[in-house]
Amino acid sequence: MIRTLMxxxxxxxxxxxxxxxxxxxxxxxxxxxxxxxxxxxAEPGDEIFLQAGRFVLTDGxxxxxxxxxxxxxxMHASVLDFTAQEGSGEGLLVTSDGxxxxxxxxxxxxxxxxxxxxxxxxxxxxxxxxxxxxxxxxNGAYGxxxxxxxxxxxxxxxxSGASDAGIYVGQSSRITVRNSLASYNVAGIEIENxxxxxxxxxxxxxxxxxxxxxxxxxxxxxNGGEVLVRNNLxxxxxxxxxxxEGNIVASVRRGTGIMVMANDTVWVGQNMLYDxxxxxxxxxxxxxxxDDPEYNPxxxxxSVDWNIVDEGGTDPQxxxxxQLLAAFGGALPPVMWDGLEDPEMTTLMVHPDLAGxxxxxxxxxxxxxxxxxxxLDVGAIGQPISIEGWGAPEALEARLP
Amino acid sequence: xxxxxxxxxxxxxxxxxxxxxxxTAPAIDRDGAITGTALPRTLSEYGFFRDAPAQSPAEGxxxxxxxxxxxxxxxxxxxxxYVPDGGEVGVGDQTLLDFPVGSxxxxxxxxxxxxxxxxxxxxxxxxxxxxxxxxPYVWNEAQTEATLALAGTRVPVTTPYGEQINYRVPxxxxxxxxxxxxxxxxPIGPKARNLxxxxxQAFLGSVPEGADTMPRWEDRxxxxxxxxxxxxxxxxxxxxxxxAATASNSGLDLRxxxxxxxxxxxxxxxVAAGRGSGGLEFDIVPGDPEASILVYRMASAExxxxxxxxxxxxxxxxxxxxxxxxxxxxxxx
Numbered sequence: 001m002i003r004t005l006m007x008x009x010x011x012x013x014x015x016x017x018x019x020x021x022x023x024x025x026x027x028x029x030x031x032x033x034x035x036x037x038x039x040x041x042a043e044p045g046d047e048i049f050l051q052a053g054r055f056v057l058t059d060g061x062x063x064x065x066x067x068x069x070x071x072x073x074x075m076h077a078s079v080l081d082f083t084a085q086e087g088s089g090e091g092l093l094v095t096s097d098g099x100x101x102x103x104x105x106x107x108x109x110x111x112x113x114x115x116x117x118x119x120x121x122x123x124x125x126x127x128x129x130x131x132x133x134x135x136x137x138x139n140g141a142y143g144x145x146x147x148x149x150x151x152x153x154x155x156x157x158x159x160s161g162a163s164d165a166g167i168y169v170g171q172s173s174r175i176t177v178r179n180s181l182a183s184y185n186v187a188g189i190e191i192e193n194x195x196x197x198x199x200x201x202x203x204x205x206x207x208x209x210x211x212x213x214x215x216x217x218x219x220x221x222x223n224g225g226e227v228l229v230r231n232n233l234x235x236x237x238x239x240x241x242x243x244x245e246g247n248i249v250a251s252v253r254r255g256t257g258i259m260v261m262a263n264d265t266v267w268v269g270q271n272m273l274y275d276x277x278x279x280x281x282x283x284x285x286x287x288x289x290x291d292d293p294e295y296n297p298x299x300x301x302x303s304v305d306w307n308i309v310d311e312g313g314t315d316p317q318x319x320x321x322x323q324l325l326a327a328f329g330g331a332l333p334p335v336m337w338d339g340l341e342d343p344e345m346t347t348l349m350v351h352p353d354l355a356g357x358x359x360x361x362x363x364x365x366x367x368x369x370x371x372x373x374x375x376l377d378v379g380a381i382g383q384p385i386s387i388e389g390w391g392a393p394e395a396l397e398a399r400l401p
Numbered sequence: 402x403x404x405x406x407x408x409x410x411x412x413x414x415x416x417x418x419x420x421x422x423x424x425t426a427p428a429i430d431r432d433g434a435i436t437g438t439a440l441p442r443t444l445s446e447y448g449f450f451r452d453a454p455a456q457s458p459a460e461g462x463x464x465x466x467x468x469x470x471x472x473x474x475x476x477x478x479x480x481x482x483y484v485p486d487g488g489e490v491g492v493g494d495q496t497l498l499d500f501p502v503g504s505x506x507x508x509x510x511x512x513x514x515x516x517x518x519x520x521x522x523x524x525x526x527x528x529x530x531x532x533x534x535x536x537p538y539v540w541n542e543a544q545t546e547a548t549l550a551l552a553g554t555r556v557p558v559t560t561p562y563g564e565q566i567n568y569r570v571p572x573x574x575x576x577x578x579x580x581x582x583x584x585x586x587x588p589i590g591p592k593a594r595n596l597x598x599x600x601x602q603a604f605l606g607s608v609p610e611g612a613d614t615m616p617r618w619e620d621r622x623x624x625x626x627x628x629x630x631x632x633x634x635x636x637x638x639x640x641x642x643x644x645a646a647t648a649s650n651s652g653l654d655l656r657x658x659x660x661x662x663x664x665x666x667x668x669x670x671x672v673a674a675g676r677g678s679g680g681l682e683f684d685i686v687p688g689d690p691e692a693s694i695l696v697y698r699m700a701s702a703e704x705x706x707x708x709x710x711x712x713x714x715x716x717x718x719x720x721x722x723x724x725x726x727x728x729x730x731x732x733x734x
Contacts, residue, residue: 032552033552033553033554034552036551036552036553036572036574037551037552039574040551040552040572040573040574041551058555058567059553059555059569060575062572062574062575062578063574064574064577085704086555086567086569086704086714087569087704087710087711087713087714088575088704088710088711089704089705089710093574093578095574095577095578095581095584109705110703110704110705111675111677111704111705111710112673112675117647117650118584137676138676139676140675140676140705141673141674141675141676141677141705142673142675145673147650147673148649148650163675163676164673164675168673170650170672170673171650216670216672218652218663218669218670219650219652219672220644220649220650220652221650244674244675244676244677244678244679244680245678245680245681245682246670246671246674246678246679246680246681246682246683246694247671247674247675247678248670288670291663291668
């Protein structure tokens with residue numbers, strides 16, 4: 001193998017496996033080719049170090065070597081700038097296992113920010129993806145985008161401006177998203193068609209919807225569930241929806257806090273929810289027609305434990321909002337359910353101190369005009385559930401800085 | 402690799418054989434270059450061509466063409482295959498020819514006609530003991546040599562449609578974005594169903610079952626609309642949009658053999674299209690090409706919207722017309 005790159009520094013050698021190298025890459029002339037070449041020629045265990053500065057890039061980057069670390073000097077110090085990108089569907093694509101991404105920023109990718117596909121045991125730590133012009137439908141869809149992967153740890157990251165979800169984990173399992181800031185995206189954090197996920201200690205603000213847990217029909221990986229959403233601050237998610245029509249998040253109403261659609265076994269507790277004026281917590285069935293015999297459109301075994309919530313839906317983005325507000329005394333109670341359920345299963349359990357309301361839709365696929373709103377009448381949360389085996393594998397923690 | 406090459410060169414000199422028309426050329430160890438562990442720096446190290454600038458293949462290197470080709474901004478493509486002596490070629494899944502270790506597929510991309518033709522890049526797929534390896538080589542200004550460009554590059558060209566573009570030579574990883582299946586690199590093009598029976602007869606000595614079933618690009622106007630469009634989508638899209646490949650998570654499966662209308666995109670909602678949806682709801686709306694995301698994305702050259710994501714800086718209007726005609730003629734539910 002040709003190794004054009006310089007020897008490891010003594011310091012990095014101490015901290016890395018035997019024979020692993022640290023390969024510094026500087027911004028400036030030819031950064032596209034030099035950085036891409038380093039990503040291609042890296043060997044397992046190597047670290048590619050992005051020196052401080054702005055890397056002006058014209059094409060997407062990609063990494064396909066297992067066990068490589070891509071490290072910068074800080075999420076605002078080492079910036080991959082895709083403002084002039086001419087091709088590719090994302091800024092950085094990772095397709096290998098055991099990769100660590102740490103301490104760099106990505107700005108203005110034309111499509112997604114960082115996509116990792118079929119990339120097991122990946123760590124995103126203190127990585128930033130920003131569309132610097134703020135919310136716009138012309139921004140890329142996802143900021144951080146792990147998909148079809150087992151073992152995903154996202155810690156201390158920041159994403160803003162995504163026209164779909166800031167942090168999106170799809171068709172994956174063993175996931176932790178924590179200590180991260182998702183702001184001014186359509187969806188702050190979205191867990192979709194995934195299992196064994198923990199979403200905790202995030203600050204999710206200024207989005208259209210805060211945290212979404214979705215299960216959709218017709219995808220190769222189905223049957224999302226086993227998701228824990230706890231200790232998050234979900235506040236001021238009042239940005240008008242700017243997703244391009246046709247995407248499922250384009251139907252998310254401005255002012256949605258935490259939203260569970262379909263899925264089984266989701267626990268939502270100990271979050272603080274302020275100023276999510278459509279619904280602080282929403283639990284609904286998949287609302288559209290579908291043709292997938294293996295798909296269950298209903299939420300099952302959803303537990304809403306105690307959460308600190310304000311008065312609730314003060315400005316709901318529904319038809320007939322005025323009558324609804326009048327009927328409920330000026331604000332819709334914090335927990336909203338569409339009233340649809342799998343008759344074989346328990347749908348929803350709610351802490352007795354949290355008020356709620358049901359839209360009481362007559363059937364899956366019915367519109368809000370068919371609503372027969374009423375007080376929420378479901379059982380209290382039952383025994384604590386086991387979360388053993390949920391979240392990113394313990395071994396990934398060792399790769400955090 | 403170096404040592405055997407040197408030895409062979411000495412042997413050739415000693416015996417006074419092996420030196421062809423160009424007496425200054427170093428001896429070539431083609432098999433060593435293909436199967437070794439090194440990444441040859443120049444295309445000439447493989448000796449695939451008797452006259453590389455003219456793209457005349459060396460002995461043992463066979464040109465071929467596909468019935469339905471992949472569109473690459475209108476580049477002219479010159480395809481060649483090399484199979485080592487005694488190598489057996491089989492037929493695998495999807496009628497993909499199964500080349501033995503030591504084989505190579507060679508594809509040169511050129512723009513301009515006649516004397517103005519300029520070679521831009523030559524991509525090689527090498528079948529090594531540990532699998533296929535894809536490498537891009539970029540031609541120099543003098544057109545005398547192509548050099549390995551692992552990180553890819555951009556080259557200004559004028560397309561046959563008169564557009565000035567920054568043509569993208571893919572990097573090694575981007576090669577795999579299209580050539581990857583189950584995480585490994587694989588050839589895509591030379592499937593018996595997309596090769597002429599005559600060529601297969603000459604190359605294999607027989608015509609495999611299912612061969613030569615895709616319509617030829619130049620016959621598209623007279624071909625059945627469904628067959629022409631489905632062949633076009635298979636060749637241009639299905640290397641990613643199929644299970645176990647780069648776009649598997651989309652759930653869209655555009656392979657030639659896929660029958661299920663939903664998998665092909667009919668009444669299928671997008672998953673991660675972002676602004677690629679163009680405000681439309683379904684990948685394909687039968688009878689209504691303008692309402693179909695598939696058409697919207699094919700008709701765009703803008704990164705983040707355009708499909709395919711790689712190797713496309715311009716819209717392929719004729720391919721688009723083929724797909725529009727097919728969708729327009731689909732029975733509406």
